[in-house]
Amino acid sequence: xxxxxxxVIHEGRTANGFAFVAIATLKTKNRKTGDMIQIWFILRxxxxxxxxxxxxxxxxxxxxxxxxxxxxxYVNVGQAPLAVWKAYHRGAYAALHPFEYAAVxxxxxxxxxxxxxxxxxxxxxxxxxxxxxxxxxxxxxxWRTNRYAKxxxxxxxxxxxxxxxxxxxxxxxxxxxxxxxxxxxxxxxxLSDATNGRVNCAACKLACNGLSSARPSVWINPHGSKVAxxxxxxxxxx
Numbered sequence: 001x002x003x004x005x006x007x008v009i010h011e012g013r014t015a016n017g018f019a020f021v022a023i024a025t026l027k028t029k030n031r032k033t034g035d036m037i038q039i040w041f042i043l044r045x046x047x048x049x050x051x052x053x054x055x056x057x058x059x060x061x062x063x064x065x066x067x068x069x070x071x072x073x074y075v076n077v078g079q080a081p082l083a084v085w086k087a088y089h090r091g092a093y094a095a096l097h098p099f100e101y102a103a104v105x106x107x108x109x110x111x112x113x114x115x116x117x118x119x120x121x122x123x124x125x126x127x128x129x130x131x132x133x134x135x136x137x138x139x140x141x142x143w144r145t146n147r148y149a150k151x152x153x154x155x156x157x158x159x160x161x162x163x164x165x166x167x168x169x170x171x172x173x174x175x176x177x178x179x180x181x182x183x184x185x186x187x188x189x190x191l192s193d194a195t196n197g198r199v200n201c202a203a204c205k206l207a208c209n210g211l212s213s214a215r216p217s218v219w220i221n222p223h224g225s226k227v228a229x230x231x232x233x234x235x236x237x238x
Contacts, residue, residue, distance in 0.1 A: 007096035007104065008088070009039070009129075010121055014060040019044040022121055023084055023093055024104070025114075032192050034202030036109045037133070040084050041116025047085050048077040048115075061116035064141040066161055066233040067179075067226075074224025081115045098128050105133040109202050112138035112156065119143075123151045130155055130212070137201055137208040139177045143169060156210045157218065161234045166217075175210055176217040180234050183219045190220040 006025035013019055023040045030038070041061045043051050051057045058068035067073040075081065087093065096104060110133045112118035118126065119140040130136055138156035143149045157177035158169040166184050169176045178184055191199040191206055207213035222230035 034200030036111045038114035048081040072230025101132040110136040178219045187217045187219040
């Protein structure tokens with residue numbers, strides 16, 4: 001197999017018809033996650049910077065995330081997402097087929113959704129990658145409306161931001177990843193934050209892998225350059 005920096009693992013359309021691609025990159029400098037394969041969801045025909053500027057992310061790849069469209073997301077779309085989008089258009093990423101998953105994912109941990117909702121991937125692909133890899137993390141915001149939310153919750157944490165959304169997700173039997181200034185009872189703090197970065201996601205044992213683990217739900221304080229916007233956004237969502 002030709003040595004690659006990443007692969008296209010899926011191409012599809014959002015619920016409102018926008019073409020998107022899911023790309024797995026093999027190396028990262030992200031100290032918080034550590035050595036994990038990163039899976040990105042980007043609109044195919046519009047660069048990520050323009051997508052955020054016009055607010056299209058909130059209705060497509062980041063559906064139901066209150067931090068979308070510059071309202072608190074820690075991801076700087078002008079950096080990694082834009083670089084991935086440009087590399088895709090240069091033809092830098094070969095298509096990866098399921099029979100090749102073992103060769104790429106074996107022994108590696110995977111971050112589903114370095115940017116975007118991993119629930120854009122068909123459940124069959126999520127399941128196949130989870131079986132091929134050494135572990136994973138994943139978080140999805142559309143758990144309230146996605147008709148396959150029960151299936152995705154086997155693999156991904158339900159992203160919540162307020163006490164009411166946390167309670168609703170919990171009542172549905174979901175494990176949550178709660179981003180808010182207030183820690184809900186019964187949750188544990190993200191170890192990367194709790195240890196000031198000494199424990200990264202690759203080494204963490206809290207297992208942000210949905211109902212595939214019986215561990216508690218996880219809480220994190222909003223962070224990033226837009227933390228004030230994120231905190232403000234949590235006050236305006238349900």
